[in-house]
Amino acid sequence: MIVDPDEYVEPSDNEKDDIAIIDPDEPRPTPADDYEAIEELVLPPLDQQPPIIETVHHTWEIKNWQGLQKREHGPIFHAGGYPWRILMFPYGNNSDNVSFYLEHGFEDGPPDDFVCCLQFGLVLWNPNDPTLYTYHTAHHRFTKEEGDWGFTRFVETRKLHAHVWPGSSPPRPLVESGEANMTAYVKIVEDETGVLWHNFNNYDSKKETGFVGLKNQGATCYLNSLIQSLYFTNAFRKAVYQIPTQDEDTTTNSAYTLQRLFYQLQSSSAAVSTNELTKSFGWDTKQIFEQQDVQELSRKLMEVMEKRMKGTEAENVLPKLFCGKVRTYISCINVDYESRRVEDFWDVQLNVSGNKDIEASFRDYIQVETMDGDNQYFAGENYKLQDAKKGVIFESFPEVLHLQLKRFEYDIERDSMMKVNDRYEFPDTFDAAPYLSDDADRSESWIYKLHGVLVHSGDLNAGHYYAFIKPEKDGWFYKYDDDKVTKATMREVLEDNYGGEMPLLNGQVYDASQKPIIRHNSAYMLVYIREARLDEVLLPVTNADTPAHLQRKLEEEAAFKEARRKEREEQHLYLTVRVITQETYAAHGGHDLTVFDRSHDEDPAAAKSYKLLKKCTIRELIKVIGKDTGTDPRRLRVWFMVNRQNKTTRPDTPVLDYDQTIEEAHLKLAGSKTQELRLWAETAEEVDSNGDAVWPAHPLVKEGSSPSRSDEIVIFLKWFNVDTQSLVGCGHIYISSQSKVEELAPFILKRMNWPEDTRLKLYEEIKPDMIEPMKAKQSLKAAELQDGDIVCFQRATEGSGGSDGSDTTTMVSNGLNPRQQPLKSSDIIDDARLYYDFLRHRRLITFHCHPTRGSKEFNIDNCESFTLVLSAKHTYDQVAAKVGEKLNVEPTHIRFWTIALNTGNPKTAIRRTSNHTLVNMVSSSYASFAGTTIRSDALFFEVLDISLAELDTKKPMKVSWISEGVTKEEPLDILVPKTGTVDDIVSSVIKKARLEDEEKGRPIRVYETHSNKIHRELSRGHLIKDLTDYISIILERIPEEELAQPNGSQYIHAFHFHGDPTKAHSIPFKFLIFQDEIFSDTKKRLEKRTGIKGKNLEKIKFAIVKRSSYTKPIYLNDDDTLWDMLGDDDDQLGLDHIDKVRNTRTGMGDLFLK
Incomplete structure (x- = not known):
């Protein structure tokens, strides 16, 4: 109800500015009953300039102000075909001000599609003296949701009833004798685009x-x-x-x-x-x-x-669509000779600066230059130097013409790129024929129609892009602003994107004292379509044009997303039931009875999963399990799985009530903290004459509930197969809790079909890290065995190798991506306890070849990734031995790298230490050291030219090799002896960069830099251990002019900066200066020394920079002599210019597309 400050205009925050003030010496103000004049005052022209449908005014004569209710409505009037009325709070709407609003007058509420855009002004005035009044004005989009708009603080109550209203003569109040008039001025405007003053809430x-x-x-x-x-x-x-x-x-x-x-x-x-x-x-x-x-x-x-x-x-x-042809020519004026070259172009870059519109830019583009005087053209041996005309002309334009407007240009004063905000006009239609060559094909019109305007709003460093596009030949333009699309007027497309000064209302112009407001949004790219080709370019595209496989795949993805959405919406209706079956246990080769963190589809040992309605009964669930497993449901019963205190999950009690729902069963399950119901489906081995299962008795089973046997406990059996290095689930048995441990043997031998004299070793799997040997003479009750416990067994004679007597066997990593690999006899585990320990620490690690590093002898291009089954307790050397064996390389030459989780790139080299294990190499503790999150299931490796032991004697260094003056920098990673000298750095760089040695090439200089300034030059005998890591090392060939330093010369340190000498950049260098050499000649040598040539060199401002006063560079002129201007040995030569390679240095490289 409160008007938005951006949507109304108040004359001033000062109330007096809203009041007609009468001065006896001045003309009396326009009276409020001069409705035509007041309408012009309170309804000024709108920025959007929408078409006006109707303008009306209506006056509400307010009587007996003191007798008004807290909320009052004026009489209904009509405008634009809709009813309206004034809403008034004479004593304020939660404020000390009188409040007035304009609202719709529908008694039963407006229709659902009610929308009306209008500008309005409310004027409160004294009917006895119409020169006394105050007013406010606003505009708004009225809808069903926003049916009133106005002013909560229309006028202060205390002022309204004051005896003297400011400016009155004779003195009188605005509300006099309890009477006042409120006139509403309403201008209904057309909403051409459907979004005029739209708040875009719930916009589709x-x-x-x-x-x-x-x-x-x-x-x-x-x-x-x-x-x-x-x-x-x-x-x-x-x-x-x-x-x-x-x-x-x-x-x-x-x-x-x-x-x-x-x-x-x-x-x-x-x-x-x-x-x-x-x-x-x-x-x-x-x-x-x-x-x-x-x-x-x-x-x-x-x-x-x-x-x-x-x-x-x-x-x-x-x-055909986007490519045109342009001819570059040089035509002699006095002889018949012309040189021409025709090239393709995909867009045309037009200068904005200095041009009024695209017509002027095209004329500028094809402007002819006369080459005469010292700039004559050499026309070959026959004609020699000749006066000539040089220019470009278009031979053809494409069907779709992309015009790139040069809104961003280099400003030589600021020495940086700046946005050009000049006004620059472009038409809806333009003729390109005047810019074509005389011999161009003119059989069809070269008139172009505007199709798209791409706009940039903001400045060079920050801004926003959006586009105005006309999808159909005779349709509207639409504004495409990221995720929002709206209809646009031609004023928005053209005038609003010309740039330049923001126009004032009512055609006013800026006076000399006013600073113009500059538009920050302007077109930077225009798309025109040749009028004669509009139907071909904008031909309809239907689903029939879309590749069938693309439609099919996207429709499948959409259906999948819809199913997932529906699943999420209905998730509260369903419960997931995870069931261990006889088959899943048989396939399980790890701890406990199954795994719950993987799906049965990816791992046959994982529990089966059923998503069922919560109202489904246990009886219905058993039918589902029976159908899925091919088992008679009468032979099935399910047990609750519970989480024990030792963090294992085991069957606890059978479910007795088959008519309860799975939701009820889940809620009753004590200790269940999961979002799923976990069960074990038991299959009966015995049935009665009716085919019903005979179940062993259980303490919770009521008498007569089903045929039963004696009170027994259920024990799960698991076999450790030494030959295959695996655990195998071997079902379950029922046995009296009073039986001795040794009485398990007959059950096991029968189940395994082994000879009666087979010796066994028995262990209880209490939890993964507690595998306890069982005592043969101890009772199961004394051993504290209960329903759901696991007994692991192995043959006592196993462990001597394979059945064929060989010294190798096969290890299967059950439960984790089964794979096979040959094992040495030393790797074979012959004790179940040790195998359980191996399982607990088992890691599947994938090894990838380092993408950029490694020995030249090791071919990384043909290196494929591979996965090994390792133990978390393996040392660095043991892991290297496994990898070396796989690659057939020396394990002492293998170095491992962590892998950054977010990028997949190598992160940090892992140090080889005696106590470093695999779990340390891939754990979060090493990730903290690396400064990022790393993968715990993979490592990079590199094969070194030297052993890790020898590597420990080396120091890795990053240095830079400089060539082509100082413009080309090649970063190098080298290894040098920790006890070595700078001479070793030079040797390593020559080898690494494959350079000529110093005898064939020139001698090499080595120097340190800090903050892009030279710190010192290093002698060849300087010790490596004395170099610090925060200093950069630069190497370069000594220039030829320095090899024989003549008399009257000396060195000076030179560096690059931009604007402020403290903002140094690029590579500093040593430079030889000569006595009596003027700076124009020095610059020629600087061009050769730096490798910066032509226009790039011309943009550099050279200066003497003193260490004592770095903020005040002394800039040099061409006729200065550098030698004479130097004060002391600490003076440096500064090159003031923009850092052209800063983007590369900060990672902002060239744009690329794969």
Whole structure:
């Protein structure tokens, strides 16, 4: 109900500015009953300039103010075909002010689709003296949800009834004798776009426009605007669909992901994500959160798609759509000689600065330059130097013309890129014919129609991108602002994106004292379509054009998502039941009876899972289990599984009430903290004459409830097979708790079909780290065995190797991705307790070859990843021995690296120590040292040229080799002896970078830098141990001019900075200066010394920088002599220029697409 400050205009915060003040010496103010004049005052022109439907005014004569209720309504009046009235709070709406609002006048509430946009002003005035009044004005989009709008603080109550209203003559109050008039001025305006003054709460782009937007991943609005532009270039979309991707339908294929994105834009009802597309580009988080150059992105995307289209029916579509031809020529004026070169172009870059509109930019583009005087053109041996005209002219324009407006230019004063916010106009229609060569094909019109305007709002360092696109030939333009799509007026498309000064209302102009408000939003790319080709470019794209495999896959994914959504919604109705069966236990080769953290589909030993309605009964559940396992349900009963204090899960009691629901059973299960019901399904071995199961008695089984035998306990059997190095579940038995441990043997021998004289070793599996030998003469009750306990057995004669007498056997890692690998006899475990210990510490580790490091003799290109079954207690050397055996390399030369979880890249080299175990190598403790989260199931390895022992005597160093002056830096990782000297650094760099030695090449200089300034030059005998890690080491060939340093010369340290000498960058260097050499000649030598040439050198400002006053560089002129201006040995030469390679140095490399 309170008006938004942005949506109304008050003359001032000072109440006096809202009041008509009368001065005897001045003309009397316009009276409030001059309705036409007051309407012009309170309803000023709107910024949006919407068409006006109707303007009305209505006056409510308020009587007996003191007798009014707390809330009053004025009489209903009509405007725009709707009823309206004034809502009044004469004593304030929770404030000390009188409140007035305009609201709709529907007695029974407005219709659901009620929408009316209007501007209104409310004027409160004295009917006895209409020159006394106050007013407020606003505009609003009235809807069913927001049916009133106005002013809570219209006027202070104390002022309203004061005896003297300011400006009155003779003195009188605004409300006099309890009477006042309230006039409402209402201007109904047309909502052309459907979003005028919209708050966008619950806005549905698809419903309102038929189109959907793209989600912004972080800073991908520039990508979104380009993708929408290409999507609505229908011929391009159709060509993308024609790329064969049925055999490469992976999200690493950018053509396939673009197809998916386009189809989702066609079919989705909500904004679409570009995550798949950017991942297929090979972008990571860094690229996603950096704004890239749209022109470069457009060109590279075209290159990738054109490459994908080769050999398909769409092979020539992109050049036909987007490629034109431009001729560069030099034509002699006095002789018949012309040099010309014709090139393809995919877009045209137009200068904004100095040009009024695109017509002026095109004229500037094809402007002819006369080459005469000292700039004559050499026309070959026949004509020699000649006056000539040089220029470019277009031979043809493409069907879809992309114009890149140069909104970002280098500012030489600021020595940085700046945004050009100048006003620059572009039309809805323009004729490109004047910019074509005389011999161009003019059989058809070269008139172009505006199709898209890509806009940047903000400045160089921060901003937002969006687009205005016209999807249909004769349709509207729409604004595509990330995930929101709205209809747009031509004023929004054109005028609002010209840039320049913000226009004042009523055609006013800025006076000399006013600083113009500059628009920060302006077009930076325009898309025009040749009028004669509109039907071909904007041809309809239907589902029939979409690849069938793409539609099918996306429909399947959509159905899967819908099923998951429905599943989440109905999740509260279902309960998951995990069931251990005879088959799952037989397949289980680990601790306990099963695993609950994997699905039965991926691991046959995992418990079976059933998702059932909570109201399903136990009886119905048993039928489901019976049908799934092929077992007569009458032979099945289920037991509750409970979590014991030792963190094992075992059967506890059979379920007796078959008519209870699974939800009730789950709630009754004491100690169950899981979100699922866990059961063991027992299959009866005996049945009676009716086919009903005969179950052993249980303390909780009531007499007569079912046929039963004596009171016994159920024990699970597990066999440790030494030959196969595995545990095997061997079912369960019932035995009296009074029986002795040795009485288990006959049951086991019968179950295993072994000879009666087979000797056994028996162990109780209490928990994974407690496997206790059992005493033969002890009773089961004395051994504290109960229902659900596990007895592990092995043959006492096992352990001497395989049955064929060989010294090797096979180990199966049951329960964890079963795989086989040959074992040495020394690796064979012949005691169940040791095998359980191995299982507890078992780790499946996948080893990957380090992508960039390793011995030259070891071929990393042909190195495949492999997985080994290891123990967490293995030492570094034991792990290396296993890997070395696999790779057939010396284990002493293998170094391991942790793997960063978020990137999959090598993180930290693992140190080899005697007490370092595998669990340390892949655990979180090492992750903390690494400074990031690492994978616990994988490692990188590298095969070194030297042993790890020898590596311990080396010091790893990062140095930089400088060539091509100081413009090319090659970072190098080298190993040098810890006891070595700088000479060892030079030798290592020559070997690593494959350089000529110092005899064949020039001598090498080694120096330290700190904060991009030279710290000191290092002698060859300088000890490695005396070098610090925070200093950078630079190596370069000594320039030829320095090899024989002439008399009258000396060295000076030079460094680069930008603006402020404390902001140093790039590689510093030593430079030889000569006595009496003027600086214009010095600069020529600096060009050769630095490798910075041409215009790049011209942009550099050279200065003398004194250590004592770094903030005050002394800039040099060409006629200065550097030698004479140097004060002392600490003076340095500064090169003041922008850091051209800062992006590379900070990781902001060139834009790339895979």
